[in-house]
Amino acid sequence: MEHQNNIKQIASETEKLFSGAKIEWDKDKDSIFNETFATLISEPETKVVGLRQNMLRLSIAASFLLLVGIGTFALLFSKTVYSPVGNHLTAELPDGSSVEMNAQTTLKYYPYRWFFQRNVEFSGEGYFSVEKGKKFTVTSTQGNTTVLGTTFNIFARDDSYRVFCKTGKVKVSNPSGEFVILTPNQKTMISAGVPSEPVFVPESESILSWRNNMFLYNAAPFTEVVREIERQYGISITSENKLSGTISVNFQKSPNVEKVLSMVCKPLGYSYVKKSDKQYKIIKNN
């Protein structure tokens, strides 16, 4: 009973206490609004917001441009390897494939595209050892060679394009898409713009001998041999008339260019004259 009374008493006490209770604030809502917010919200809003939105837009645009820039750079960034006259050089490609480059040979590839596309632009002569993997394409003005993973030799100079396949399978095509497929020890050349039927080469060494500084020619045009000598020794050879004839010769790249010159000139009835340190002239004997 007493308990019940107590509860009632408390309830009425609470009621009494809080009826008309109010928190006594120092400042009322209206004066706070007038002091703090009235000027704030009447400011022209476009100024602040516009600037912020512009900044946001600008920074989005800037980062987009930056990304595009980096992307473009990565796509267009290329590496060029050049083996000068009188020199041999081996180029390593990002996936471990390598190219032994003969004198006066240029190779260009895109390191940041390599993962998606194994593609090299090539002119000159080189022996390719391609790691197994995705399609590997060698592009030259005269033709293209496509492989998966093999070793092969390309000769792409002036109007000549010759490919020799050492191992694996090699597809050689001209710019308009006609192609032949080479199996080991076969060679082809693009003549008059069309890849020739593959020819079996019994002794592969004559094609790859340049790698050991041996030069073997079997009924080769004399001009081609002269060009090779120019490249290997870094000299310039001129002649009064157009050089003609074919030659079968083999020579080792020795320190003495004159020895080599006399070896190739004699059988065809030519002789040479030294004009200066790096200049020779070939004359037809009468």
Place this chain on the structure above:
Amino acid sequence: MTPEEFKNIFDANFDEIRNYIFYRCGDKELATDIAQECFLKLWEKRDKIKPTHIKGLLFKMASDLFINQYHHQKRTRKIVENIGFDHHDYSPEEILSFEQLKEKYEWLIEKMPDNQKVVFLMSRIEGLQYREIAERIGLSVKAVEKRMGNALNYLRTSLISEN
């Protein structure tokens, strides 16, 4: 949100927000500061805020501001002391007993758990319905009822044990 809309929202909610924070900290200045800051934030973000459920949002913002920025401060709990009670038509005896009662409550409410205190004071001082309290502090009506029940229980047991 136009300035007029903002003004309407301010008028409808400022006192309630300020009271709410006051119930939680018992500091009039702090409560005023936080309520003000809460509306400054609302104005800054006026473009992103949808006008629906704005009351609940404001209470949440105020609560977060209170917790994040001021929770660590030493609180001066003078809730009842800061409440003005209307007793001008009381007799001198009545005033005396009233003062005693007030003193008792002062202490009890300081000691009341925070979540019960907010619900209790919202109900008693602002005369809010449970539904309205629930909407403001983001609880279910059932939970508000429960807290109110707990608060009353707490007061009863404390007062009885004292008597």
